[in-house]
Amino acid sequence: MKAIVMDERDNVATAIVSLKKGEKVRTTAGEIVLLEDIPQGHKFALREIRAGEPVIKYGEIIGIATEDIKVGEYVHVHNVKSRYQGG
Amino acid sequence: MEITGWRRENGDFGIRNHIIVMSSVACANYAALEIARRTDAIPVVQENGACGMFGRDKKQFVRTLVGIGAHPNVAWTLVVGLGCEGVDSYEIADRISNRGRNAEALLIQEEGIQKVIERGVELINSAKESLKPRKDTTSIDELVIGLKCGASDFTSGLISNPAVGKVVDFLVEQGATVIFTERLEVVGAEHLIAKRAKDKNIAEDFLRRIRKAVEDVNKMGVDWIGSQPSMGNIRGGLTTIEEKSLGAIKKTGSVPLEGCVDYGERPPGRGLYFMDGPGYDVQAVTGLVSGGAHIVLFTTGLGTYLGSPVSPVIKITGNADTAKRLHDAIDVDLSFILKEMLRRDDVSLEEMLELGKEKIIEKIIKVANGELTKSEKSGHFEFSIERIGVTA
Numbered sequence: 001m002k003a004i005v006m007d008e009r010d011n012v013a014t015a016i017v018s019l020k021k022g023e024k025v026r027t028t029a030g031e032i033v034l035l036e037d038i039p040q041g042h043k044f045a046l047r048e049i050r051a052g053e054p055v056i057k058y059g060e061i062i063g064i065a066t067e068d069i070k071v072g073e074y075v076h077v078h079n080v081k082s083r084y085q086g087g
Numbered sequence: 088m089e090i091t092g093w094r095r096e097n098g099d100f101g102i103r104n105h106i107i108v109m110s111s112v113a114c115a116n117y118a119a120l121e122i123a124r125r126t127d128a129i130p131v132v133q134e135n136g137a138c139g140m141f142g143r144d145k146k147q148f149v150r151t152l153v154g155i156g157a158h159p160n161v162a163w164t165l166v167v168g169l170g171c172e173g174v175d176s177y178e179i180a181d182r183i184s185n186r187g188r189n190a191e192a193l194l195i196q197e198e199g200i201q202k203v204i205e206r207g208v209e210l211i212n213s214a215k216e217s218l219k220p221r222k223d224t225t226s227i228d229e230l231v232i233g234l235k236c237g238a239s240d241f242t243s244g245l246i247s248n249p250a251v252g253k254v255v256d257f258l259v260e261q262g263a264t265v266i267f268t269e270r271l272e273v274v275g276a277e278h279l280i281a282k283r284a285k286d287k288n289i290a291e292d293f294l295r296r297i298r299k300a301v302e303d304v305n306k307m308g309v310d311w312i313g314s315q316p317s318m319g320n321i322r323g324g325l326t327t328i329e330e331k332s333l334g335a336i337k338k339t340g341s342v343p344l345e346g347c348v349d350y351g352e353r354p355p356g357r358g359l360y361f362m363d364g365p366g367y368d369v370q371a372v373t374g375l376v377s378g379g380a381h382i383v384l385f386t387t388g389l390g391t392y393l394g395s396p397v398s399p400v401i402k403i404t405g406n407a408d409t410a411k412r413l414h415d416a417i418d419v420d421l422s423f424i425l426k427e428m429l430r431r432d433d434v435s436l437e438e439m440l441e442l443g444k445e446k447i448i449e450k451i452i453k454v455a456n457g458e459l460t461k462s463e464k465s466g467h468f469e470f471s472i473e474r475i476g477v478t479a
Contacts, residue, residue: 001428004245004436014245014324016425026432041241041324055326058244058337060279062330075326082327084275 003027005046007059012043012075014057019044035072043075055080088261090230090455093162094223097187101159102230102381102455104221105129105397106214108207109156111176111192112137114169118193118200122167122207126215131155131396131470137174144476149174149182151351151472154377156183156190160397163189163214165207170196189214221457228262230455231354233375233383233398234338235268237368240323240388244334245436246405246424247386250443254384255340255359257448264357266348266378267339268364268371270300271315275329276336280361284344292347296363323388338386350473351377368393369471372400382454384447392416394467399460401450405443418460419450 003013005028013027019038024031029046038044043057049069054061063080073079092102109131110119116132123130136148156164156179164183168176176192183190191210193203234251236243255265273280277297284290316325325331345358351374354360364374368391372383376398383400385393390413394400404410407422424439454460 001432001434004428006245006436014241016245016429028435039324043324043326057330058333060276060329060333062275062333063327076324077321077326080326082275082329084328 001026001028003032003044005029006057009056009059011045011047011049011056013046014043015040032072035070036074038074045069045071045073045075047071049075088227088452089224090226090452091221091224091457092455093159093219093221094225095159095188099159100223100225100229101161102457103160103397103399104162104218105160106163106165106211106218107131107156107161107396108165108167108211109152109179111152111166111168111174111179112172114138114172115167115195118195118203118207119167121204122165122211125204125208126211128165128211129396129468131468134471135474136472138172139479140173140474141476141479144474145173147350147475148472149179150349151373151377152179153182153186154351154353154379155373155397156180157186157188158376158379158397160381161188162218163211164191165210166190166192167203167207168192168194170194226261227258227452227455228357230258230381230451231264231266231379232258232451233266233268233372233378233380235368235371235375235383236272236335236338236386237393238387238389238391239320239331239334240406241325242405242422242425243386243388244325244330244337246421246440246443247388247403248334248337250405250421250424250440250447251338251384251386251403252340253440253444254447254451255338256342257444259340259342259358262357264354264360264379265339265342266354266360266362266375266380268362268375269335269366270297270363271304272335272366273297273332274301274315275327276332279333280336280339280344283342285346289344289346293344293361296347296361300363338384348378350374350475353379365473367471367473369469370473373470373472382451384451387417390416392462392465392467393469394460394462394465396468396470399454400462401447401454401460402462403447415465416461418454419447421446
């Protein structure tokens with residue numbers, strides 16, 4: 001397994017090795033085709049996440065999507081905002 | 088799980104039998120270090136305190152020095168002061184003695200530095216003669232374990248912290264005491280800890296302490312969210328403070344929160360306690376040890392060599408590169424977990440973390456029975472007390 005899903009409620013998975021765009025990745029939440037390169041330790045979407053919806057890891061909210069995120073897309077500071085972050 | 092160590096006069100149980108020489112102010116560091124050099128006593132020296140302190144800040148400083156001097160892992164303490172400083176070395180020695188432990192104090196301005204060094208060496212040499220062998224026994228329930236993570240990376244929240252969380256559940260079930268700290272590393276996950284509080288007052292006390300920590304940073308006029316997660320954390324894949332904190336609190340397991348204590352203070356009972364302390368590794372570990380931690384479990388991604396003058400610090404990593412590159416720092420290598428996960432599709436993280444838990448418990452028992460940690464072997468005695476006030 002090249003990616004870990006920490007909780008069944010999660011909508012993101014963490015890559016445990018660097019993954020390439022187009023790669024098919026098996027996870028406990030099903031097989032995902034990556035739309036972008038994902039560096040080791042970084043996250044990709046397991047489900048579609050709309051702008052304003054919560055991003056969930058460990059079964060908890062880790063932030064809010066700032067734009068629509070497709071399945072297999074890279075999820076990080078460019079499209080997620082902390083609820084503690086102003087602006 | 089039997090542990091052999093030293094039963095102290097006051098009923099405490101120690102797993103080390105150190106003689107320490109403690110300066111009460113940086114002006115006395117030279118004398119303390121020289122006495123330590125001539126006797127092999129362990130030096131506990133100050134970098135940032137003892138003079139020009141007020142109120143709660145001074146109380147916290149003295150409480151921490153007393154907590155270290157009266158620690159169950161310490162057989163005998165010598166306090167060395169200059170004399171004119173705001174913290175009274177005799178008071179520190181008295182308060183250690185009042186806790187049923189052994190301490191003496193010397194002041195440089197009373198006798199001159201050469202005499203103080205000579206007298207210190209004599210006192211320590213005679214204390215050495217009264218040291219007893221490791222022969223008293225107890226079980227794991229009497230241990231106090233501190234928790235800390237530092238130089239975190241993506242493996243911390245996935246591997247080492249959840250594995251330590253399982254260890255905490257086991258220890259508390261056995262009747263042991265566990266202390267976690269790092270007030271700003273729970274922001275974004277504080278509601279989950281508060282939910283685990285034994286009663287409403289404890290939950291409110293905990294949440295009030297976290298709110299105050301956030302307010303204190305805001306008062307500095309900085310966008311602290313810009314520094315948490317740090318640039319290094321972001322490069323490593325952590326997106327928000329919530330994600331970092333959720334990974335960090337994994338190490339507290341799922342047991343109830345029994346209460347909160349101030350920095351350097353001993354928990355009044357058994358089970359899981361929160362210590363209101365900083366994230367800075369050296370100051371966090373110092374506070375945990377002053378609070379009576381016999382051992383500190385330190386999870387790390389990138390690695391550190393940090394030790395403590397009186398308690399063993401066990402380094403745990405889930406990162407294979409770190410375990411290899413910093414092999415002389417890491418005590419428990421959990422990198423097999425990700426390797427196995429990567430190699431096989433039929434293995435769950437949960438069952439691998441169980442194996443990690445067993446490895447950590449095995450190491451705790453060995454270290455409690457005298458096996459030296461990597462930082463003890465290499466002589467790491469880092470020490471620093473958190474300051475919370477202005478200096479005059």
